[in-house]
Amino acid sequence: MSKHAATNTRSRPMFIDEDQVKQLLDWNEARYAIEQSFVSVSNQARDPVARFADQPVSSQPARTFVQAEGGVLLCMPGFVGQHRLASGSSDRASTLACKLITSFRKNASIGLPSINGEVFVFNSTTGKLEAIVEANHLTGIRTATASLVATDHLFLRPARARTPDGTVSIQLGIVGCGFQGMMHAIGFVRTQAALARVRVIRLWNRTPGRATQLKEVLTEEAKKTGSNYSVFVCDTVEDCCRDCDVIVTATGSSEPLVYRSFLKPNVHINAVGAGEFHHAELAQDVYDECQVYIDHQEGARKELATLRSNIVGEVGEVILRENRPQEESLLPKPGGISVFQSLGMATEDVTVGRLVYEKYLKAHSDQM
Numbered sequence: 253m254s255k256h257a258a259t260n261t262r263s264r265p266m267f268i269d270e271d272q273v274k275q276l277l278d279w280n281e282a283r284y285a286i287e288q289s290f291v292s293v294s295n296q297a298r299d300p301v302a303r304f305a306d307q308p309v310s311s312q313p314a315r316t317f318v319q320a321e322g323g324v325l326l327c328m329p330g331f332v333g334q335h336r337l338a339s340g341s342s343d344r345a346s347t348l349a350c351k352l353i354t355s356f357r358k359n360a361s362i363g364l365p366s367i368n369g370e371v372f373v374f375n376s377t378t379g380k381l382e383a384i385v386e387a388n389h390l391t392g393i394r395t396a397t398a399s400l401v402a403t404d405h406l407f408l409r410p411a412r413a414r415t416p417d418g419t420v421s422i423q424l425g426i427v428g429c430g431f432q433g434m435m436h437a438i439g440f441v442r443t444q445a446a447l448a449r450v451r452v453i454r455l456w457n458r459t460p461g462r463a464t465q466l467k468e469v470l471t472e473e474a475k476k477t478g479s480n481y482s483v484f485v486c487d488t489v490e491d492c493c494r495d496c497d498v499i500v501t502a503t504g505s506s507e508p509l510v511y512r513s514f515l516k517p518n519v520h521i522n523a524v525g526a527g528e529f530h531h532a533e534l535a536q537d538v539y540d541e542c543q544v545y546i547d548h549q550e551g552a553r554k555e556l557a558t559l560r561s562n563i564v565g566e567v568g569e570v571i572l573r574e575n576r577p578q579e580e581s582l583l584p585k586p587g588g589i590s591v592f593q594s595l596g597m598a599t600e601d602v603t604v605g606r607l608v609y610e611k612y613l614k615a616h617s618d619q620m
């Protein structure tokens with residue numbers, strides 16, 4: 253743990269529950285933690301002589317899947333070395349953690365989330381388990397934030413650079429209004445000041461009732477955040493995607509939902525959901541034309557082995573090359589389709605789990 257962090261010297265680990273995570277985790281702080289995670293993975297993947305000493309490094313194997321009768325258990329261990337805990341801070345930390353997460357699709361019918369997890373945070377010097385962080389909300393925020401970071405670096409920053417006042421506004425499409433779809437929509441709304449104004453949100457869900465519910469949530473959210481976007485519930489995926497600048501797919505579909513003909517020529521898609529495999533939601537004619545960016549080569553080799561597309565590289569490598577004119581840019585060709593194929597990776601849970609734990613320790617320092 254960092255020299256500035258109080259550590260848990262008790263024999264029992266801290267338990268940080270869902271409600272506490274909701275209070276502690278902030279979208280903009282999570283964004284920085286996720287950027288650190290992306291960068292750590294790509295910095296580690298570099299040739300050692302080309303690695304940046306002032307950037308974090310990491311170690312993370314491809315995750316393992318254990319098939320049970322009703323679903324699957326994923327084991328996601330990871331280490332991030334020398335990451336910054338907050339933007340603008342010179343304090344660095346190293347974090348060892350493991351997320352255990354289950355995906356049981358039929359849970360919705362009994363009123364439970366389909367995805368349930370915990371992040372186990374260890375002391376990276378002694379290996380002692382220091383905290384268990386409930387990770388349903390955490391997984392929602394970290395996954396949506398990974399999409400926000402990818403959208404920002406691949407699509408919004410170049411767009412902002414092309415406008416005279418450095419601001420952009422977007423029409424956002426959400427295909428699949430379950431937990432992830434909701435968290436993504438809220439994430440885009442809550443980070444408007446930093447990323448892009450949201451002027452329209454278009455929603456589609458297989459069962460329209462869930463899209464209508466999300467419309468109500470987003471209408472409340474507009475009041476809370478003083479935003480004035482319009483929200484539309486769409487009857488078809490085509491209608492949902494029409495005219496969108498940014499699209500999120502977050503379903504369990506094993507069949508393609510989004511086809512090339514539904515899309516504007518210049519669009520960024522965050523493909524988050526997984527049916528039988530991770531690239532099921534977009535049709536092959538989208539993959540034939542787009543440029544794909546991933547979170548983690550190691551995971552992609554295993555989980556995207558059947559994807560036929562132009563995989564440009566990791567989002568972290570795009571970030572590392574920004575503002576370094578001596579290195580060739582990995583940005584998408586202007587005016588085309590970019591896809592962030594999100595698998596989800598342990599280092600995201602490592603840096604965000606550590607953020608929650610640090611904030612918990614700070615909030616409870618008088619009781620330690």
Ligand SMILES: NC(=O)C1=CN([C@@H]2O[C@H](COP(=O)(O)OP(=O)(O)OC[C@H]3O[C@@H](n4cnc5c(N)ncnc54)[C@H](O)[C@@H]3O)[C@@H](O)[C@H]2O)C=CC1
Binds near residue numbers: 365367524595
């Ligand atoms: N990339 C990442 O880091 C992560 C990805 N996921 C994936 O995101 C997806 C959504 O997860 P949650 O929102 O937590 O689940 P959820 O159970 O809350 O929502 C599932 C959504 O998928 C839709 N859906 C299911 N089967 C469908 C089909 N055949 N056609 C169209 N829509 C269908 C449902 O209507 C619902 O909108 C899952 O595939 C999950 O594995 C979840 C967490 C992290």
Ligand SMILES: O=C([O-])C1=[NH+]CCC1
Binds near residue numbers: 355596
């Ligand atoms: O990265 C993650 O946490 C998950 N990806 C798919 C299900 C959960």
